[in-house]
Amino acid sequence: MLTEDLRQQFISVVGQKWFLDSPNELHAYSYDATPLLQFIPDAVIIPGSVQEVATVLRMANEHRIPVIARGSGTNLAGGTIPVQGGIVLNMNRFNQIHEIDEKNLTATLGPGVITADLHAAVEAVGLFYPPDPGSMRISTVGGNVAQGAGGMRGLKYGVTKDYVMGLEYVLPTGDVLRSGGKNVKDVAGYDLTRLMVGSEGTLGVITEITVKLLPLPATKRTLVVYCRNLVDAARIVERIIAAKIIPATIEFLDQATMKVVDDFAKLGLPLDMASMLLIEQDGNEAQVVQDIEKIAEIARQTGAAEVHMAATMEEGAKLLTARRSALSALSRVRPTTILEDATVPRARLADMVEEIERVARKYNLQICTFGHAGDGNLHPTCMTDERDHEEIERVEQAFEEIFHAAIRFGGTITGEHGVGMAKSRYLHLKVGEGGIELMERLKAAFDPNNILNPGKVFAKRDRRRIVVRQS
Amino acid sequence: MTTQIPELMNLTERESSEAPHAEAPHAEAPHTETPHAPVAVRDALLGKFDLDELLNCMHCGFCLPTCPTYQQTGLETYSPRGRIALMKGVAEEKLAIDAEFEKNMYACLGCRACETACPSGVAYGRLIETAREVVEDNKKRQGKRSFTxxxxxxxxxxxxxxxxxxxxxxxxxxxxxxxxxxxxxxxxxxxxxxxxxxxHAVAKVASPAKRKERPPILRAEREPALKIGFFKGCIMDEMFYETNQATARLLSKAGCDVVFVEDQACCGALHAHSGEKSGAADLAKRNIEAFERAGVDFVVNNAGGCGAALKDYGHWFAHDPEWRHRAHAFVAKVRDANELLAELPPLTFHKPLNVRVTYQDSCHLAHGQGVRNQPRQLIRSIPGVDLVEMSHPDSCCGSAGIYNIMNFDMSMDILDDKMKDVQRTKAHVIVTANPGCLLQMREGIMRAGLQGRMEAVHIMDLLDRAL
Known part of the structure; x- marks a missing residue:
């Protein structure tokens, strides 16, 4: 709880309007998009300038008050849950695109800019910002940078981290630092820009971002492939890549997901198939047509049961409906939907999907898997009910096995959601005890008093994702 | 009965880095404002919340960009996700039913754009109605209801x-x-x-003498001669009498016997949206009875807001075995005039209009009833009309029933933004399909200083002009 004196001091920094602490207001910033996690902050502050951010941080640091930077609160790892109370620092007033530099192919913007708004702004001048996380219509670019967000175009274009060229950020001391910039080549010292990306608000508060842009591809085409077994789908993906074709997107739906999606969206999917692939290529017309035809040929030769090519971009969008409806369909099945992002090298895709199916059977759970086959980033999604303690316990065990399997296949516990609270218990599996120790020392160098987003990433290795307390 | 939610990670108990679950600063959660409310009364009140539906919200935030009040404020408390969290907080007795909760529940337009965006299909419109019902019931219990x-x-x-x-x-x-x-x-x-x-926005209303001339039935001018009961709407028939007449003419030309059913009442939408559920149900019963007596094939209306309420009658009586079936039978017959006209053989138009128009969706027609293409198809069928879409045509204009009276400033902020989208289309006519939107768009035209250059017209009047 903030003392009245401190409250007044914070109010004098940002103004009454931007300091929130009524019961409803605190309640409304106690969650993000992560299931089952909720903690009440002591205050919500919505700063309007870098100077205000610096002052708030300096005061919080002095009084050891936790500060949780937040965009739209759409992360799935508990990254913005105020687990130790403190101040939720909502950055959504930093929503200006300062510059689109068509000569250097960069955009400079505030962290509160909505990802889809950035897309629209740069596409209006024929440029392209590829990262497209599922929540892009509401997620902020600052949130994407902090969590290291991915998306459907990862295979060909990479993810958020591949586009951040420069940052301005504030340390707990109130010092405002800049790293990187518009230079394609810049090896002056440690790459602090890269360190900040994916640091989940534990090192500093980002106040400005410079991203790399590309020319906007002229057109795109879509192809759908149905397979009678998982191995065929995985082999098709491998052979496309081996043929030196890099599609913009290769999305995957397993049979369980197809069934739920078809039930919801009535798309008439062939439900006797074990899986489907949605493949999209972009570029200039001739190249796109050539690639898509080649991909279709590879799919047919590699045991695809059915291959459909979209004649137009509109038809392609229709084909992608199945993938886009996946989350909608799955989340309607049961009250609680837990979506994870275990990731493996793409050659182990089939192994991983089979392992997930085995685990689901073992724990008697409904787990559907879809995701980004092109980059091995899967979304095993469990439909459950948070009121059923016993089942939630099984969900916890099942995901633990899934994370272990991902590591065994040379993969990782999280491809694009971040560690946050949800996966801090498994971080050592990927980075090792030595890795965690080094990260903690880095954290202490940035934030010695541990006020920035405490309780995240590596805070409590023994804590389970979901704490079920039987009453 | 309220369902007990197990406390997973109890939100009143925080983790602290040294001693987990040590402090509990907000442990003394407030309840209702009435001290010592009897448990049974409190349960009956909170039991109105549909906890299953509240849990269906997975707080993904996909509704936020579609919510006009979130777009205006950037505040989570002004978003559908935030409001659902607050309802859940009240249902679980972590928040009080107090003035702040009331303000937040009434800050919602009830446009239901969030329902269109929701991946989980949460029936938000019903949740907000229940929340307001809880607020109003609580006030009644405390004798705090306002005179107005x-x-x-x-x-x-x-x-x-x-x-x-x-x-x-x-x-x-x-x-x-x-x-x-x-x-x-x-x-x-x-x-x-x-x-x-x-x-300012009120148009010229019809004289009482003129209204008396209306025959009880307008015969179909061609096959298939469906017998439709015309739902007039209370406000609609007073302030937009001519629009009702135009709608009836169009329907008769399209092959309907149009019956102005006796003894019909207000649809109950404004009651339901304002937490007056029992008043709404009484009106619904009167309508169900009136249209049953009339023995019509369809119940047709031309106001998106009323239509959405009429189609919701089944849910209003979900727990009433006596009325449930009658309500469902009634709902099965309800059509918006756009829906029916788009299904019937095309109308013949004799007068090309030669105007550029833009269509502002009625929220309760688009988000509430899923009727989006039919009005556009009808507009395009008029010779000479050029339909130019504005950006976000299905985002609320800020009218929202009595919202523009109760939350005037917010409503006008939303309207001014809407007018910017409208102006970019360079349209001469804004077409709407609901009386509230029509008044609001007229107000918008005045606020933007576009009188004489732009007009707001109900779609039925536009179609009628071209006959």
């Missing part, structure tokens, strides 16, 4: 004669030039600011 509310919901809307009297008074005022005089003399300022602003 009581007057409006008990003494005006349920009484067609009184609404007619209001229509007559309005006509008299207009006929005598009182409205203009009041404007000119500044007398209008004795009205509350909100009412004074909005009354």
């Amino acid at each position: 509310r009581k007057m409006i919901f008990k003494n005006v809307f349920p009484h067609p004669k009184r609404i007619r009297a209001f229509g007559t008074a309005l006509w008299v005022a207009q006929a005598l030039g009182l409205q203009k005089a009041a404007n000119r003399t500044g007398l209008i300022r004795i009205l509350p600011r909100e009412m004074a602003e909005m009354q």
Whole structure:
């Protein structure tokens, strides 16, 4: 709880309007998009300038008050849950695109800019910002940078981290630092820009971002492939890549997901198939047509049961409906939907999907898997009910096995959601005890008093994702 | 009964880095404002919340960009996700049913754009109605109901004669030039600011004599001769009598016997949206009975807001075994005029209009009833009409029933943004499909200084002009 004196001091920094602490207001910033996690902050502050951010941080640091930077609160790892109370620092007033530099192919913007708004702004001048996380219509670019967000175009274009060229950020001391910039080549010292990306608000508060842009591809085409077994789908993906074709997107739906999606969206999917692939290529017309035809040929030769090519971009969008409806369909099945992002090298895709199916059977759970086959980033999604303690316990065990399997296949516990609270218990599996120790020392160098987003990433290795307390 | 939610990670107990679950600063969660409310009473109140539906919200945030009040404020408490979290907080007795909760529940337009965006299909419209019902019931219990509310919901809307009297008074005022005089003399300022602003937008209403001329049935001019019961709407029939007449003409030309069913009442939408569920249910019963007696094939209306309410009757009586089936049978017959006209053989138009128009979706037609293509298809069928889409045509104009009176400033901020989208289309006509939107768009035209260059027209009037 903030003392009245401190409250007044914070109010004098940002103004009454931007300091929130009524019961409803605190309640409304106690969650993000992560299931089952909720903690009440002591205050919500919505700063309007870098100077205000610096002052708030300096005061919080002095009084050891936790500060949780937040965009739209759409992360799935508990990254913005105020687990130790403190101040939720909502950055959504930093929503200006300062510059689109068509000569250097960069955009400079505030962290509160909505990802889809950035897309629209740069596409209006024929440029392209590829990262497209599922929540892009509401997620902020600052949130994407902090969590290291991915998306459907990862295979060909990479993810958020591949586009951040420069940052301005504030340390707990109130010092405002800049790293990187518009230079394609810049090896002056440690790459602090890269360190900040994916640091989940534990090192500093980002106040400005410079991203790399590309020319906007002229057109795109879509192809759908149905397979009678998982191995065929995985082999098709491998052979496309081996043929030196890099599609913009290769999305995957397993049979369980197809069934739920078809039930919801009535798309008439062939439900006797074990899986489907949605493949999209972009570029200039001739190249796109050539690639898509080649991909279709590879799919047919590699045991695809059915291959459909979209004649137009509109038809392609229709084909992608199945993938886009996946989350909608799955989340309607049961009250609680837990979506994870275990990731493996793409050659182990089939192994991983089979392992997930085995685990689901073992724990008697409904787990559907879809995701980004092109980059091995899967979304095993469990439909459950948070009121059923016993089942939630099984969900916890099942995901633990899934994370272990991902590591065994040379993969990782999280491809694009971040560690946050949800996966801090498994971080050592990927980075090792030595890795965690080094990260903690880095954290202490940035934030010695541990006020920035405490309780995240590596805070409590023994804590389970979901704490079920039987009453 | 309230379902008990197990406390997973109890939100009152925080983790601290040294001692987990040590401090509990907000442990003394407030309950209702009435001290020592009997447990049974409190349970009956909170039991109104549909906890399963509240849990269906996975707080993904996909509704936020579609919510006009979130877009205006950037505040989570002004978003559908935030409001659902607050409802859940109240249902779980972590938050009080207090003035702040009431303010937040009424800050919602009820446009239901969030329902279209929701991946989980959460029935938000029903959740917000229940929340308001809980607020109002709690106030009734504490004897805190405002006089105006009581007057409006008990003494005006349920009484067609009184609404007619209001229509007559309005006509008299207009006929005598009182409205203009009041404007000119500044007398209008004795009205509350909100009412004074909005009354500009009221169009010329029909005279009582003219209204008496209406025959009880308008015969079909061609096959298939469906027998449809026309749902007039209380406000619609007073303030937009001519639009109702135009709708009836169109339907008769399209092959419908149009019956102006006797003894119909207000649809109950305003009651339901304002937490007056029992008043809404009484009106619904009167309508179900009236249209049953009339023995019609379809119940047709031309106001998106009313139509969405009529189609929701099944849910209003979900727990009433006696009325449930009758309500479902009624709902199965309800059609918006756009829906029916788009299904029937095309109308023949004789007068090309040669105008550029843009279509502002009625929220409760688009998000509430999923009727989006039919009005557009009808507009495009008029010779000479060029339909130019504005950006975000299905984002609320800020009218939202009585919202523009109750939350005037927010409503006008939303409207001013809407007018920017409208102006970019360079349209001469804004077409709408609901009386509230129509008034609001007229207000918007005035606020943007576009009088004489742009007009707002109900889609039925536009179609009628081209006959």
